[in-house]
Amino acid sequence: MRTRLIEAREARGLTQLALADQVTGLTQEVTRLTRSGIASFELGDSTPRPETLTRIATVLGLPERYFFWPDNAPKPSTTFCRAPRSVSPILSTRADRQAKWAGDVASELSGVMGLQKVDFPKFDIPNPEALTGERIEELATQVRRYWGLGDGPISNVVKLLENKGAIVVRCELGEPRLDGLSHWRGERPTIMLAADRGSGARSRFDAAHELGHLILHRAVPAERLRNGADWRLFEDQAHRFAGAFLFPQSAFMEEVLLVDLDALQPLKLRWKVSIKMMVKRAATLGLIPPERERHLMVNYNRRGYRLNEPFENAVEVEKPRLLKLAIELLVNGRGPDAALDLLPYPLSDLERLTGISPNLFSKNHGAVVSDVIVLSFKTPSEPPSEPTPTRHERGTLGEIVPFPRR
Numbered sequence: 001m002r003t004r005l006i007e008a009r010e011a012r013g014l015t016q017l018a019l020a021d022q023v024t025g026l027t028q029e030v031t032r033l034t035r036s037g038i039a040s041f042e043l044g045d046s047t048p049r050p051e052t053l054t055r056i057a058t059v060l061g062l063p064e065r066y067f068f069w070p071d072n073a074p075k076p077s078t079t080f081c082r083a084p085r086s087v088s089p090i091l092s093t094r095a096d097r098q099a100k101w102a103g104d105v106a107s108e109l110s111g112v113m114g115l116q117k118v119d120f121p122k123f124d125i126p127n128p129e130a131l132t133g134e135r136i137e138e139l140a141t142q143v144r145r146y147w148g149l150g151d152g153p154i155s156n157v158v159k160l161l162e163n164k165g166a167i168v169v170r171c172e173l174g175e176p177r178l179d180g181l182s183h184w185r186g187e188r189p190t191i192m193l194a195a196d197r198g199s200g201a202r203s204r205f206d207a208a209h210e211l212g213h214l215i216l217h218r219a220v221p222a223e224r225l226r227n228g229a230d231w232r233l234f235e236d237q238a239h240r241f242a243g244a245f246l247f248p249q250s251a252f253m254e255e256v257l258l259v260d261l262d263a264l265q266p267l268k269l270r271w272k273v274s275i276k277m278m279v280k281r282a283a284t285l286g287l288i289p290p291e292r293e294r295h296l297m298v299n300y301n302r303r304g305y306r307l308n309e310p311f312e313n314a315v316e317v318e319k320p321r322l323l324k325l326a327i328e329l330l331v332n333g334r335g336p337d338a339a340l341d342l343l344p345y346p347l348s349d350l351e352r353l354t355g356i357s358p359n360l361f362s363k364n365h366g367a368v369v370s371d372v373i374v375l376s377f378k379t380p381s382e383p384p385s386e387p388t389p390t391r392h393e394r395g396t397l398g399e400i401v402p403f404p405r406r
């Protein structure tokens with residue numbers, strides 16, 4: 001129970017003191033719940049009385065059974081959180097814990113249905129600090145090849161990552177400077193992206209940046225991120241990876257004939273990357289000298305592109321669908337109660353983390369027709385754990401599979 005309590009408090013962005021004060025504020029009783037009282041529950045030194053637990057659950061907006069929900073899925077690996085160092089750790093931890101919740105939801109769902117199989121390439125990178133820019137370009141190309149992608153534009157990065165088994169969440173992160181985060185849960189990666197990005201191109205870059213961390217920095221222990229220089233280096237590496245993954249060097253050299261704010265605009269439509277990204281990438285690849293990059297960026301800001309690049313609406317903000325479709329399948333196939341039994345969260349959290357409709361659990365919701373992504377219930381003989389059954393591998397990515405009728 002104590003780990004669920006810590007997780008819930010952190011997922012709500014509360015300190016021990018704030019939680020104690022809010023719980024105390026719920027009652028007229030003279031006895032206060034103190035910060036040390038919460039600390040004692042979290043250390044496992046004492047257990048809250050039933051009425052205290054009820055109040056804690058009320059303040060945290062969770063059903064009481066959440067606190068007794070077994071935490072059997074693998075613990076998250078080092079989380080890479082893309083935010084300036086000045087962002088409060090309470091806010092980045094809040095996002096991280098909510099990303100873990102999404103992973104927990106996926107883990108529960110994978111117990112009852114064949115959730116997308118994870119198919120990420122693994123590279124042995126024990127010392128990522130030694131990676132050169134060229135090596136990162138190569139690795140990005142190798143990931144493309146592993147997934148059978150040529151060197152052309154990727155139509156939908158989020159769909160690609162989900163098709164390869166990643167859990168992708170797009171939600172409000174409550175802090176505009178927080179762009180995204182990622183971690184591994186055993187063999188399954190989770191990526192969380194900010195919803196409040198008006199720009200589809202920037203958001204695709206965010207997703208590719210997190211893919212960079214997942215591929216390059218799997219071996220990095222969390223302690224290393226406390227070192228500002230290391231953290232900066234890993235951020236730069238993930239940026240390089242994202243640029244290389246979205247717009248490979250060979251294609252860039254072939255198609256970017258003129259590095260100019262007007263000439264790059266049609267390429268934005270074709271590659272779905274920002275003009276700013278292409279200017280930076282041209283400098284990184286040595287196509288333009290640093291002074292030309294500076295000059296272009298001055299003009300970029302002067303034209304007001306920093307707030308509104310041309311063709312922003314032409315690149316869609318890609319939406320994750322795997323968890324949404326899985327929950328819809330569960331509700332349609334086994335009923336709302338079965339879904340709520342399996343997932344001990346309030347609907348507001350499930351909506352925010354998975355994008356399900358608020359009406360999904362109401363009695364008269366219409367049957368939701370699934371598109372893409374291969375999902376179906378496991379038969380009873382299959383073990384209720386990962387890895388997912390291989391019979392689902394026969395479906396091609398993007399195939400439409402009807403719901404099983406019961």
Ligand SMILES: [Zn+2]
Pocket residue numbers: 080081082209213234235238
């Ligand atoms: Zn990062």
